[in-house]
Amino acid sequence: MDRIKSLRGFRDIYGDEVKKFRYVEEVCRKYFNLFGYKEIITPVLENTGLFIRSIGETTDIVEKEMFTFKDLSGESVTMRPEATAGIVRAYLEQGIFAKERISKLFSIGPMFRHERPQKGRYREFRQIDVEVFGINDPMLDAELIWMTTLILKEIGLENYTIEVNSVGCSDCREHFRQMIVGYFEGIKDDLCEDCKRRLQRNPLRIFDCKNTKCKEISASSPFLFDHLCEPCKTHFNDFIRHLESLGIKVNINKRLVRGLDYYTGTVFEIVSQELGSQNAFLAGGRYNNLVESMGGPKVPGIGFAIGLDRLVLLVKEIKEKITPVFFFAYLGERAKKFIFPFMEEFIINNLKLLYLPEAKSLKSQLRYADSIRADYVLILGEDEIEKGIVIVRNMSKGNQLDIPLDVSTLIPNLQGLFEK
RNA sequence: GUGGGUGUAGCUCAACGGUUAGAGCACCAGGCUGUGGACCUGGGGGUUGAGGGUUCGAAACCCUUCACCCACCCCA
Numbered sequence: 127m128d129r130i131k132s133l134r135g136f137r138d139i140y141g142d143e144v145k146k147f148r149y150v151e152e153v154c155r156k157y158f159n160l161f162g163y164k165e166i167i168t169p170v171l172e173n174t175g176l177f178i179r180s181i182g183e184t185t186d187i188v189e190k191e192m193f194t195f196k197d198l199s200g201e202s203v204t205m206r207p208e209a210t211a212g213i214v215r216a217y218l219e220q221g222i223f224a225k226e227r228i229s230k231l232f233s234i235g236p237m238f239r240h241e242r243p244q245k246g247r248y249r250e251f252r253q254i255d256v257e258v259f260g261i262n263d264p265m266l267d268a269e270l271i272w273m274t275t276l277i278l279k280e281i282g283l284e285n286y287t288i289e290v291n292s293v294g295c296s297d298c299r300e301h302f303r304q305m306i307v308g309y310f311e312g313i314k315d316d317l318c319e320d321c322k323r324r325l326q327r328n329p330l331r332i333f334d335c336k337n338t339k340c341k342e343i344s345a346s347s348p349f350l351f352d353h354l355c356e357p358c359k360t361h362f363n364d365f366i367r368h369l370e371s372l373g374i375k376v377n378i379n380k381r382l383v384r385g386l387d388y389y390t391g392t393v394f395e396i397v398s399q400e401l402g403s404q405n406a407f408l409a410g411g412r413y414n415n416l417v418e419s420m421g422g423p424k425v426p427g428i429g430f431a432i433g434l435d436r437l438v439l440l441v442k443e444i445k446e447k448i449t450p451v452f453f454f455a456y457l458g459e460r461a462k463k464f465i466f467p468f469m470e471e472f473i474i475n476n477l478k479l480l481y482l483p484e485a486k487s488l489k490s491q492l493r494y495a496d497s498i499r500a501d502y503v504l505i506l507g508e509d510e511i512e513k514g515i516v517i518v519r520n521m522s523k524g525n526q527l528d529i530p531l532d533v534s535t536l537i538p539n540l541q542g543l544f545e546k
Numbered sequence: 547g548u549g550g551g552u553g554u555a556g557c558u559c560a561a562c563g564g565u566u567a568g569a570g571c572a573c574c575a576g577g578c579u580g581u582g583g584a585c586c587u588g589g590g591g592g593u594u595g596a597g598g599g600u601u602c603g604a605a606a607c608c609c610u611u612c613a614c615c616c617a618c619c620c621c622a
Binding site for chain 1: 547548574575578579580581582583612613614615616617618619620621622
């Protein structure tokens with residue numbers, strides 16, 4: 127029989143890695159709560175049109191990376207490639223915009239993009255997503271960055287760089303677009319094929335090209351950053367000032383562009399050199415026109431996403447609560463009957479008591495207890511039942527003692543062993 | 547979508563085109579009839595990713611295909 131394997135770019139996460147995922151999540155939830163965020167869970171599957179309208183028709187994501195198919199009723203549906211679109215949809219559909227002036231939301235879940243798998247890049251990947259609706263103050267832009275630095279600090283991450291830029295509002299973007307097309311038009315023969323295409327469709331992405339020749343050309347070209355309108359310039363400068371007052375060092379990267387069309391003004395990316403080619407593990411920015419363009423009121427927004435799969439690659443050690451592990455080794459049918467009553471007592475006291483259901487020899491049970499790193503083993507056989515005792519073996523010290531075979535005093539008798 | 551690399555036991559890897567494809571780790575059992583780790587002995591495990599071809603003979607060489615890794619690209 128052929129075994130069915132997981133799909134390309136889809137993977138199983140288990141063992142220590144899953145612990146790291148949960149740990150990162152736990153730290154994020156703690157700070158989200160402290161900063162006043164509420165969780166929102168939105169569907170994995172949405173109407174295809176939602177993503178085309180929000181992310182942009184000419185982006186790579188929409189053009190060639192979406193898991194799109196027709197459902198049984200013939201409707202075109204898409205596995206979400208990012209989180210913001212669905213959250214904006216919910217923000218409007220649930221009337222959240224009318225219920226509160228400011229909405230601070232977070233969401234955690236899988237995203238799907240049909241890309242070629244690589245280190246830190248999978249077709250199913252997990253994001254922790256943060257969105258704030260209703261505030262345009264650059265103070266908030268800085269607050270988001272601040273919150274991420276607190277999260278990263280608690281996780282124990284130090285070697286990362288925060289890159290920031292402003293991609294301007296629709297006014298300065300249109301103005302600059304014309305300027306840039308004019309600039310590159312004269313020297314377009316020197317650009318790579320991709321960039322020739324970009325020149326027509328999405329000229330700002332030329333600055334993101336990794337081709338050395340294109341880099342040289344674009345290095346001496348004007349930057350949008352230097353041609354922002356006055357309000358955008360002021361917004362960005364205030365943003366930087368707030369970051370300085372928080373003592374956060376950032377790198378202003380005029381080349382930083384986002385691949386999704388909805389971004390306006392502030393954009394940022396946090397990168398690590400330890401990640402290889404896919405070095406950005408957190409990115410986001412402001413999207414002041416998105417809510418309106420999706421048919422809602424004119425409400426500004428800003429958000430970011432953490433690439434969980436990537437961030438987890440950087441997590442070295444996790445701080446785990448250490449609780450003792452107990453193991454029940456039994457001999458004979460009479461002893462076996464004590465397992466569930468014992469376990470029940472442990473569970474009530476929030477303690478872990480494990481056993482091996484099909485165990486044979488005491489030797490094999492102890493070997494198993496050792497392999498799962500049990501701290502204490504309770505041994506119960508015919509002899510002990512006759513004497514009315516349970517043997518408690520300390521696995522690290524190798525010594526053992528007797529306690530009475532009595533469920534009601536079991537936990538108090540054991541607690542003396544490890545609570546000191 | 548494009549390139550390069552790699553696919554052999556659960557894991558890490560051996561095996562010049564030539565017996566029945568091996569080792570370490572892991573697992574199970576015994577040595578030790580009721581006491582873990584160390585040691586010794588034994589055991590279970592493989593369609594050599596899949597399909598085709600060359601050859602007296604293929605894990606090895608050729609073709610196709612699939613997957614994984616890395617990079618391009620893109621992005622979190």
